[in-house]
Amino acid sequence: MKKTDIGVVGFMYAVCAFFFLMSRDLKKGARIYPLCIIAILFLLTTGYVVEMLFAAKKNGVTSGIPEIFEGFQPKQFFIVLGMLIAYLAGMYFVGFYLATIVLMAASLLYLRVPKWQILISTIVIIGLVYGAFTMFLGVKLPVGLLFK
Amino acid sequence: MLETLALMGHGFVNAMSLSNLLFMAGGTAIGIIIGCLPGLSAAMGVALLLPMTFTMAPETGLIVLGAIYCGAIFGGSISAILIHTPGTPASAATAIEGYQLTLQGKAGKALAVACFSSFCGGLLSCISLYFFAPLLAQLAMKFGSPEYFWLSIFGLTIIAGVASKSLLKGLISGALGLLLSTIGMDPMEGAQRFMFGQASLYEGINTTCALIGLFSMSQVLILAEKKIKQRAKAAKFSDKITLSGKEIKRITPTILRSWVIGNLIGILPGAGASIACFLGYNTSRQFSHHKEEFGKGSIEGVAGSEAANNAVTGGSLIPMLTLGIPGESVTAVLMGGLIIQGLQPGPELFTRYAPMTYTFFAGFVLVQFFMLGIGLLGCRGFAQISRLSDAILIPSVAVLCVVGSFAIHKNFFDVVIMMIFGVLGYLVRKFDLNPAAIVLALILGPIGENGLRRSLRLSGGSPAILFSTPLCWVLIALCVFGVCSPIFMNRMEKKAVEDAGGDIPNETGDDPVRTSD
Numbered sequence: 001m002k003k004t005d006i007g008v009v010g011f012m013y014a015v016c017a018f019f020f021l022m023s024r025d026l027k028k029g030a031r032i033y034p035l036c037i038i039a040i041l042f043l044l045t046t047g048y049v050v051e052m053l054f055a056a057k058k059n060g061v062t063s064g065i066p067e068i069f070e071g072f073q074p075k076q077f078f079i080v081l082g083m084l085i086a087y088l089a090g091m092y093f094v095g096f097y098l099a100t101i102v103l104m105a106a107s108l109l110y111l112r113v114p115k116w117q118i119l120i121s122t123i124v125i126i127g128l129v130y131g132a133f134t135m136f137l138g139v140k141l142p143v144g145l146l147f148k
Numbered sequence: 149m150l151e152t153l154a155l156m157g158h159g160f161v162n163a164m165s166l167s168n169l170l171f172m173a174g175g176t177a178i179g180i181i182i183g184c185l186p187g188l189s190a191a192m193g194v195a196l197l198l199p200m201t202f203t204m205a206p207e208t209g210l211i212v213l214g215a216i217y218c219g220a221i222f223g224g225s226i227s228a229i230l231i232h233t234p235g236t237p238a239s240a241a242t243a244i245e246g247y248q249l250t251l252q253g254k255a256g257k258a259l260a261v262a263c264f265s266s267f268c269g270g271l272l273s274c275i276s277l278y279f280f281a282p283l284l285a286q287l288a289m290k291f292g293s294p295e296y297f298w299l300s301i302f303g304l305t306i307i308a309g310v311a312s313k314s315l316l317k318g319l320i321s322g323a324l325g326l327l328l329s330t331i332g333m334d335p336m337e338g339a340q341r342f343m344f345g346q347a348s349l350y351e352g353i354n355t356t357c358a359l360i361g362l363f364s365m366s367q368v369l370i371l372a373e374k375k376i377k378q379r380a381k382a383a384k385f386s387d388k389i390t391l392s393g394k395e396i397k398r399i400t401p402t403i404l405r406s407w408v409i410g411n412l413i414g415i416l417p418g419a420g421a422s423i424a425c426f427l428g429y430n431t432s433r434q435f436s437h438h439k440e441e442f443g444k445g446s447i448e449g450v451a452g453s454e455a456a457n458n459a460v461t462g463g464s465l466i467p468m469l470t471l472g473i474p475g476e477s478v479t480a481v482l483m484g485g486l487i488i489q490g491l492q493p494g495p496e497l498f499t500r501y502a503p504m505t506y507t508f509f510a511g512f513v514l515v516q517f518f519m520l521g522i523g524l525l526g527c528r529g530f531a532q533i534s535r536l537s538d539a540i541l542i543p544s545v546a547v548l549c550v551v552g553s554f555a556i557h558k559n560f561f562d563v564v565i566m567m568i569f570g571v572l573g574y575l576v577r578k579f580d581l582n583p584a585a586i587v588l589a590l591i592l593g594p595i596g597e598n599g600l601r602r603s604l605r606l607s608g609g610s611p612a613i614l615f616s617t618p619l620c621w622v623l624i625a626l627c628v629f630g631v632c633s634p635i636f637m638n639r640m641e642k643k644a645v646e647d648a649g650g651d652i653p654n655e656t657g658d659d660p661v662r663t664s665d
Contacts, residue, residue, distance in 0.1 A: 008317075019327055026334075069578075072374075077373040084368075096551070141554065
């Protein structure tokens with residue numbers, strides 16, 4: 001048994017509890033099916049808890065974290081994730097194209113990509129999106145609150 | 149019979165329009181690029197490019213997605229042969245013999261065998277698509293509401309069971325997906341469920357956004373957590389990418405055997421190209437007159453693996469198109485593409501929408517020829533692309549995920565949903581849950597709920613209706629099989645990998661479902 005599975009089980013029970021509480025406000029007809037699914041998820045999770053306990057008895061308890069996060073680069077991961085979230089916010093405020101140029105440049109610089117490759121990658125991606133989505137599909141990409 | 153032949157002919161005429169041919173060529177080339185990049189997988193590629201098919205005619209959109217699928221399965225062999233790193237798990241067995249041939253200065257030969265065998269495997273798999281799909285669709289015509297309920301349960305059990313390391317975790321993933329599928333308007337009474345005051349959730353969670361998040365954005369996060377390494381240089385080769393008549397004669401029996409294996413594996417829900425390639429490889433070794441060459445660079449080994457994995461493509465479309473049961477993650481994504489076009493898998497595809505379906509089939513046949521041509525001509529170029537750094541892939545794929553999810557409804561909320569599912573997909577994959585089961589549950593959930601509630605309404609609330617026909621019992625038996633099948637599948641896969649022996653590289657396209665492959 002891995003200790004990390006306790007987190008999985010806890011998350012599933014939390015999901016069950018959350019949806020169960022939310023379902024109390026629903027009409028009877030609309031509530032039955034979600035309640036059945038919640039019950040199934042609850043039973044399966046409980047079944048997994050039992051399986052975990054048997055596994056713990058048989059093979060002992062391991063952390064699980066070294067296996068799951070083998071080679072994990074926390075600084076790089078959270079900076080990239082932060083950049084992606086900032087990109088979404090940036091897209092909302094300054095528009096898609098400007099935010100994309102900033103994301104491409106910033107992330108590629110951070111990941112130590114040679115400058116000429118940064119330039120080519122950014123041009124290719126912008127060109128691809130413009131050609132495929134703006135020209136071909138006619139999608140009006142966000143221009144941003146600041147430029148509306 | 150004559151009507152079917154007419155539909156087939158009409159399908160070819162439609163598929164050969166200039167725009168369709170251009171899209172086939174483009175889709176195949178994109179698929180090969182995605183396949184040969186070890187950081188990307190076929191399912192991810194299809195999910196990423198799904199939004200681009202919205203405005204296309206349904207048959208054209210499906211042809212493009214099919215082309216990406218076939219191209220990606222073949223593309224994995226290029227990096228497997230030249231840099232000993234399979235682009236997708238489906239080419240893991242190809243790396244064993246292919247790289248040995250490269251070391252001997254016969255990379256061109258290995259690529260030619262991979263290309264020709266993939267072409268033959270894919271083309272032959274179309275025969276079963278033409279033959280079995282209409283038959284299965286006729287059976288599906290007999291389905292009523294109770295049968296559709298059991299069918300949705302069967303689809304979930306099979307993918308949750310087979311494609312996960314732990315059966316219970318797979319089923320938990322499916323149940324989580326089912327719960328998420330209840331978000332939005334209640335299908336029978338029109339009541340709002342779990343919408344958190346968001347009008348954008350009125351029609352439920354957008355399946356495409358969920359697909360892009362779970363398969364593509366999660367892959368961005370997976371790539372971002374690892375140390376960025378420069379990939380090995382692709383081996384330079386000077387030999388011609390051609391095959392002699394003698395070599396074609398030698399690999400033909402292997403290709404035919406692998407076609408049968410790949411096709412059966414494809415039709416069988418839950419098994420996929422990653423199992424087929426090892427089975428094809430092992431069978432080629434068993435029947436070979438040149439067993440001594442295996443492990444040292446055998447063209448039969450390459451042919452066995454590549455013909456089998458591409459033979460899966462046509463076979464896996466059969467249960468997806470006729471019953472709505474995708475056999476693996478790529479077909480689950482393809483099914484999403486079908487639903488986005490407003491089409492439901494099932495018998496209607498072979499009656500009301502038969503011209504569209506047969507055009508898609510014809511396109512699928514023609515895609516194999518494009519794969520052969522582009523593969524043979526572009527191998528050297530694709531080999532260079534396969535070295536593209538993960539550092540460049542991370543922001544590039546992220547941008548395409550964002551723009552793709554925005555393009556669906558031109559709604560920023562969809563981008564947020566995609567991002568949430570991206571993080572969820574990352575965690576799901578880290579903790580051995582099953583993203584394909586979640587996606588499938590999102591698709592099958594409403595079908596199952598409709599089937600269940602309509603059945604209960606018809607019977608005045610009595611659940612006995614769910615057990616009232618022989619077909620229901622057949623489907624219940626299949627559900628039990630779905631739950632038990634992982635035991636057989638795991639044994640089959642383990643045995644195939646063990647029998648293959650040799651040096652199987654670890655880094656692959658990191659298929660979202662079968663990461664352990």
